[in-house]
Amino acid sequence: MTEKVDGQGVRLARKPVMRVLKREDLEAIVEIDGLASKRSRRDYYERKIDRILDVAHNINTSLVAEEEGRIAGFIMGDLYFGEFGIPETTGTIDTIGVHPDFQRHGIASELLDQFLMNMKAAGVNKIYTLINWDDFTLEKFFSRNGFAPSKRVNLERRIP
Numbered sequence: 001m002t003e004k005v006d007g008q009g010v011r012l013a014r015k016p017v018m019r020v021l022k023r024e025d026l027e028a029i030v031e032i033d034g035l036a037s038k039r040s041r042r043d044y045y046e047r048k049i050d051r052i053l054d055v056a057h058n059i060n061t062s063l064v065a066e067e068e069g070r071i072a073g074f075i076m077g078d079l080y081f082g083e084f085g086i087p088e089t090t091g092t093i094d095t096i097g098v099h100p101d102f103q104r105h106g107i108a109s110e111l112l113d114q115f116l117m118n119m120k121a122a123g124v125n126k127i128y129t130l131i132n133w134d135d136f137t138l139e140k141f142f143s144r145n146g147f148a149p150s151k152r153v154n155l156e157r158r159i160p
């Protein structure tokens with residue numbers, strides 16, 4: 001991988017190729033996610049990609065980044081038109097992942113920038129994501145990219 005050093009660390013000399021996520025990306029996405037989560041979430045990603053690509057109900061804002069002909073990373077999200085009692089159109093980032101071979105080269109940041117442009121084009125002006133409180137890598141990544149704790153409170157209840 002060709003690299004150069006700038007004021008903020010090592011970055012790719014050229015930007016990764018970014019394109020809209022397609023069904024054929026499933027295997028690569030499951031692999032990248034599995035390397036991070038240490039389990040296979042194939043069923044989840046199959047359902048998620050089905051929903052994302054359902055043109056009757058969704059606008060596909062999700063993306064993959066390609067490096068050296070491989071899928072280096074992905075970002076997936078959804079649009080919400082007035083759900084949860086929130087009147088405006090909002091967006092979510094559901095999952096983001098970069099293959100360990102390509103991490104810390106700015107790929108997730110590039111994916112996020114393009115994803116936010118897609119969301120803006122779809123009419124979104126606020127974007128939400130959820131992370132585990134102790135996922136310090138994702139917390140640092142999102143904080144570095146302008147995310148802050150939300151005024152919305154995430155409630156949960158176990159169903160016995």
Ligand SMILES: CC(C)(COP(=O)(O)OP(=O)(O)OC[C@H]1O[C@@H](n2cnc3c(N)ncnc32)[C@H](O)[C@@H]1OP(=O)(O)O)[C@@H](O)C(=O)NCCC(=O)NCCS
Nearest residue numbers: 008036095096097098103104105106107108109140141144
């Ligand atoms: C978080 C993640 C997406 C970052 O991808 P990346 O392409 O390496 O991120 P970037 O290079 O754009 O990093 C941007 C900034 O985020 C922060 N960051 C990224 N990775 C970090 C790490 N491992 N530790 C601390 N900070 C980190 C840094 O501030 C970094 O800027 P810097 O390199 O100038 O210091 C990647 O580490 C990943 O895929 N982790 C697994 C996430 C996961 O569990 N996904 C599956 C379920 S959602």
